Amino acid sequence: MARKTLLLTTALGLGWAASAQAQTEIGMWYHGAGNEVESAIITRIVDDFNAGQSDWMVTLESFPQNSYNDSVVAGALAGNLPCILDVDGPVMPNWAWSGYMQPLAIDASLIEGYLPGTLGYWDGELYSVGLWDAAVALYARQSDLDAWGLRTPTLAEPWTQEEFMAALDAARADGRYEYALDLGMAWTGEWYPYAFSPFLQSFGGDIIDRETYTSADGVLNGDAALAFGEWWQMLFAEGYAPGTSQDPADRDSGFNEGKYAFAWNGNWAAVPTLGAVEDVVFLPAPDFGNGPTIGAGSWQFGVSATCETPEGANAFIAHALQDEYLAAFSDGIGLIPSTPGAAAMTENYAEGGPLEVFFGLSAEQALVRPVTPGYVVAAQVFEAALANIANGADVADELDAAVDAIEADIERNQGYGHDG
Amino acid sequence: MAMVSAENRGLRLAVRYAVLTLVAIIFIFPLLFMVMSSLKPxxxxxxDTSSLRAFLPVGDISLQNYTDAFRRAPVVTFMINSVLVTGITVLLSLAVCSLAAFSFAFLEWKGRGVILSVILATLIIPFETIAIPxxxxxxxxxxxxxxxxEFGWLNTYRVQIIPWVADGLTIFLFVQYFRDLPRELIEAARVEGATWFQVYWRVVMPLAGPVIATAAILKFLVMYNQYLWxxxxxxxxxxxxxxxxxxxxxxxxTAWGEVMAYLTVITLPVLAFYLVLQRAFIASIASTGVKG
Structure with missing residues (x-):
């Protein structure tokens, strides 16, 4: 009996070991270190995948978000990228062009109905797909709008520039607020192009000419861009909004504490505001003449170019694209789920949910940032130009200098693969 | 006349203490802000950031930020890694750089001046320029x-230690210090039959306490604050x-309270290390004129 038990135990042990060995290991890098909720969800997805099939074993390594991109670039140089990467949407074309990534090979039916900003295309091929998107809205108090006799704008009928400025004037005249508008100038980096280039686009300009992606001349320094620049500078010169010296603490809590009448902020900040400002409303971007626009494209999954088992990496990504997981991320960290089905499963984005409006914003107003490898540099140039203009620099000179810098970078990189 | 002089001396002393107190306050306030903020929600x-309350333990004080910080990140693992990498690098650096400096200071060999100049020239090369190669x-x-x-050192302790063992500044500090030692000591030891290594180990290094402390602290700070590499x-x-x-x-x-709690915790090894070596460090600054 003891001998039989021993044999059975040995057989089971060997069987388990064989099964474990049969799974080919696939590395995965993720940007969410330090975020407990996010880490728990991604770990659950990985564990479910590993337990649900016997071919692949995904091993997860998490990085702090603020240094993730540097780690990936260093990993690419050193030749030790894992199979599965996550990548910030606007950065993806750069990594694809640099040869860090390969196109995804997942069934097209899996991404049907996905918000446009969650799909990362480069050179006509799908390179990345996101489980969520983010959106920006104009935070306001319904009681203020009513008191000042302002129309509540809708997706179908957003404020015009005149209506928007009238709202800021009303807020300033009210006298209860330190500033009429908080644009979040304290948040440097990607926030500037993500949050503010939509204003430029709504004026009729852009960071780069999207027809060719080889020039910024005429779009970043044309008449529309100049009009945007003058308007942008006026917001600070006339005291509508705090400038680049804004205290980050005020950015984090100023609207909730009643320092600002309006705030231009993302959906990720909406949940705390719902608790702090009883009658908060999230308004769509104003239309400055060329249609209302907000930024799109958040973190997405992709496969590294050096991955020797892309079928396993693609299998994992396909596995992750389940509404159940999309909803879990949304409920966990407040982001906008990529599909209507997943949105319906969430607390905040389901029909009648407090943040439902953000799903509509992503679906209706979102425009991805320029899809070009050169965006990484152009974004930094744009950020510097906007900060300088806010600080009083000559608008035309700044925009001309920005165009020169962006075009010089494009030239240095032989057009980044665009024909021109 | 004597009374006037005494009054002047008293006034001078008062001004001096006032200035020193002001400087001390300027240096201590960021640390005070860090520690106090780590205790607040x-x-x-x-x-509190806009008032003096930021520097006082007032309001809702607790250690919750510390609990949360340890839950958010494997703080103990990070600290063990940093202390291990820093400690080993400091020890190896002291050994390697002092031996190199001994050679430059006391041994006669062709080209040592040129090689020392080349080593010192590396001081002006920013690390960022050689990071990728x-x-x-x-x-x-x-x-x-x-x-x-096996090939490849990535994801190891050695890749964080070995490239940092030898550096121009540490060698320079030792060379400067060794050159100021009385040559008679070395010559006497050699006359009595000591080998060069015995001179290094039994004569020179026992006299090098202050420079060892300085080099150790400077290296410790560089290594403990490593980020890019x-x-x-x-x-x-x-x-x-x-x-x-x-x-x-x-x-x-960002949970700023947790940031401050984390910073407070990771500052402790630096403070402890400095406190242990501060006498020798100050003595070395006084003698070499080098500070970190």
Whole structure:
């Protein structure tokens, strides 16, 4: 009996070991270190995948978000990228062009109905797909709008520039607020192009000419861009909004504490505001003449170019694209789920949910940032130009200098693969 | 006349102490802000930043931020990694650089002046300029480990230690100090039959306490504050040091209290190390005129 038990135990042990060995290991890098909720969800997805099939074993390594991109670039140089990467949407074309990534090979039916900003295309091929998107809205108090006799704008009928400025004037005249508008100038980096280039686009300009992606001349320094620049500078010169010296603490809590009448902020900040400002409303971007626009494209999954088992990496990504997981991320960290089905499963984005409006914003107003490898540099140039203009620099000179810098970078990189 | 002089001396002393107190306050306040903020909840911390309350343990004080910080990140792992990497590098650096400096200061060999100049010239090269070539090199270097010969040093302690063992500043500090030692001591030891290594070990190093302390503290600070290098050569959490770990706390809505708690905890080894060596460090600054 003891001998039989021993044999059975040995057989089971060997069987388990064989099964474990049969799974080919696939590395995965993720940007969410330090975020407990996010880490728990991604770990659950990985564990479910590993337990649900016997071919692949995904091993997860998490990085702090603020240094993730540097780690990936260093990993690419050193030749030790894992199979599965996550990548910030606007950065993806750069990594694809640099040869860090390969196109995804997942069934097209899996991404049907996905918000446009969650799909990362480069050179006509799908390179990345996101489980969520983010959106920006104009935070306001319904009681203020009513008191000042302002129309509540809708997706179908957003404020015009005149209506928007009238709202800021009303807020300033009210006298209860330190500033009429908080644009979040304290948040440097990607926030500037993500949050503010939509204003430029709504004026009729852009960071780069999207027809060719080889020039910024005429779009970043044309008449529309100049009009945007003058308007942008006026917001600070006339005291509508705090400038680049804004205290980050005020950015984090100023609207909730009643320092600002309006705030231009993302959906990720909406949940705390719902608790702090009883009658908060999230308004769509104003239309400055060329249609209302907000930024799109958040973190997405992709496969590294050096991955020797892309079928396993693609299998994992396909596995992750389940509404159940999309909803879990949304409920966990407040982001906008990529599909209507997943949105319906969430607390905040389901029909009648407090943040439902953000799903509509992503679906209706979102425009991805320029899809070009050169965006990484152009974004930094744009950020510097906007900060300088806010600080009083000559608008035309700044925009001309920005165009020169962006075009010089494009030239240095032989057009980044665009024909021109 | 004597009374006037005494009054002048008193006044001068008062001014001196006032200035010293002011300087001390300027240096101590950031630390005080860090520690006090680590004890406050987020809302209170942000509200207090605009007043002197930021430097006082007032309001809703607790250790909750510390609990949360330890839950958010493997703080103990990061600290062990940093202390281990820093400690080993400091020890190896003291040994290697002092031996090199001994050679430059006391041994007669052709070309030593040129080589020392080249080593000192490396002081003006920013690390950022060699980071990528170094990364490419260490990613291919061989190593004989438990599994035999392997290639690539990434994700190890050695990749954080070995490239930092020898450096121009530490060699320079030792050379300067050794050159000021009385030559008679060396010559007497040599006349009595001591080998060069015995001179180094039994004569020179016992006299080098202050410069050892200075070099150790400067190296400790450089190594403990490493960010760029571990960022690009270490991808595994298990070997990640404290400064890269700081990134765990910067989320979309940063919990500043936890940031301050983490900073307070990781500052402790630096303070402890300095306190242990401060007498020798100050003595060395006084004698070499070098400070960190």
């Amino acid at each position: 987020q809302a209170q911390l942000l509200a 170094l990364l490419l090199m260490v990613s291919q270097l061989p190593w004989i480990g438990w599994n035999g010969l 571990p960022l690009i050569v270490v991808q595994q959490e298990s070997v990640r040091p404290v400064m890269v770990g700081l990134g765990y706390f910067f989320q979309l809505n």
